[in-house]
Amino acid sequence: MAALALRRDHAVNAAPVRLRTDPETEVPGVELSGGGTGPRRQRLAPDQRRQQIFACAQRLFNDRPYEDVSATDIAAAAGVARGLVNHYFGNKRGLYLEVVRLNSTVPEMAVAGLPEGSLDQRIDASVHWFLEALERTGGTWLALGSGGMGRDPDLERILVEAENDSVERLLEAMGLAGRHTGQEEVRAMMRVYAQLARSGAREWLLRKTLTRAQAHALLSSTLRVIVKEAIPAI
Amino acid sequence: MAALALRRDHAVNAAPVRLRTDPETEVPGVELSGGGTGPRRQRLAPDQRRQQIFACAQRLFNDRPYEDVSATDIAAAAGVARGLVNHYFGNKRGLYLEVVRLNSTVPEMAVAGLPEGSLDQRIDASVHWFLEALERTGGTWLALGSGGMGRDPDLERILVEAENDSVERLLEAMGLAGRHTGQEEVRAMMRVYAQLARSGAREWLLRKTLTRAQAHALLSSTLRVIVKEAIPAI
DNA sequence: GTACTTGTTGACATACTGCCAATAGTGCTT
DNA sequence: AAGCACTATTGGCAGTATGTCAACAAGTAC
Helix, strand or coil, X not given: CCCCCXXXXXXXXXXXXXXXXXXXXXXXXXXXXXXXXXXXXXXXXHHHHHHHHHHHHHHHHHHCCHHHCCHHHHHHHHCCCHHHHHHHHCCHHHHHHXXXXXXXXXXXXXXXXXXXXXXXXXXXXXXXXXXXXXXXXXXXXXXXXXXXXXXXXXXXXXXXXXXXXXXXXXXXXXXXXXXXXXXXXXXXXXXXXXXXXXXXXXXXXXXCCCCHXXXXXXXXXXXXXXXXXXXXXX | CCCCCCCCCCCCCCCXXXXXXXCCCCCCCCCCCCCCCCCCCCCCCHHHHHHHHHHHHHHHHHHCXXXXXXXXXXXXXXXXCHHHHHHHHCCHHHHHHHHHHHHCCCCCCCHHHCCCCCHHHHHHHHHHHHHHHHHHHHHHCHHHHHCCCCCXXXXXXXXXXXXXXXXXXXXXXXXXXXXXXXHHHHHHHHHHXXXXXXXXXXXXXXXXXXXXXXXXXXXXXXXXXXXXXXXXXX
């Protein structure tokens, strides 16, 4: 298996048909040769090409489970050779993890605007804006937590990181950011609450078993009891 | 692209050595030929063989993510030809789903014993027994909720079914089983709580960021506020 | 126009899955 | 005990997906 002579007969392959399965998702700034008479190979700046492939992969991974999306599918969707996907993202898994990382960022949750008011008011406002942000961005973020078993360290780390980020913002909104006693426990409880919030939002937006008002009441009352009872008990 | 001839030289492969990677997990009742001089093929009753393969698959799927466990690995762990795995479970996915289904059953949570006492007492006892059952069975059940995106209908259905089951027991324990108004909403809220309970238990048992007492306080206080405030508001 | 840089391609080697005919344990019959 | 039927079990094949890499060519500088 050492240095075996690679037989290479490029020109003999059956299909120079160049059917060029057209790119379905193009990057904003890129003009993909309009008439069909353009150059066979469109040579883009690495950033643009990478972003284009990423966009296609994101769409495909949102529709179908990981293993049902082949690298060939992604390449075809981007109108590009399969090898290019590996060139930019190493392997299929790397591309997938990058998509998940982007999708797992908490939708803004503009905390900056609510430092005033009583605790109950801040809780209410936080829940309100959380639901608001979710309603705008649609359910792509919510679809995350439903995977199976089989601990995947990389994937888990990404999700935990995103969760910690949202917890940090939530602490800030609750005015608990400056605490020092039992920091770790407080954050743990907030992570737990984050799961409830995600699940509650899912019942409302995805499964539609709760009205928005009911979801709001559920999320705010539980957050209230956690902040007022469970956390002080630490 | 039709039937391109993949050059294949199977019979020339190096090892008919019959190294017989020994079965690592055996079924209780099965005596696997002790000396090494036993028959090359151990012929078992279908149920036993099936259970043995299942046990190996369960162990492997608990350690590594789905795609990192090949059917060859499972077969090797069971000391069996790879084809036999497909023979018993159809395909790798079927085996995986069966493992998930078993692992996702809620650990007993013996509800039968606590119909007496006030609501607060029942809540406290339920949480207590939930944590108790989890502590005994170890973290295999907890590892479930951490998967990625990519909605898999079958997998999701299994998890939802298990969740509904646990919700039903929880409703029974809370004395809410007989309700008729807003059944769907009550169940939805209980599903949301189930996510919180799972997450809280994970912080305690897996990540060890909460003490058992803290987890207990968190789970019971949130359950209390849901049953007493959010549900009556429906 | 020519040379150079590097984005892009296609093929190869490998791995894994589902499938199936052939093989060989195991119990039953004679 | 020998033969036989049943079927659990095996090994190999076909198809497909993946990662890698040398060659190709689009665009630019000269």
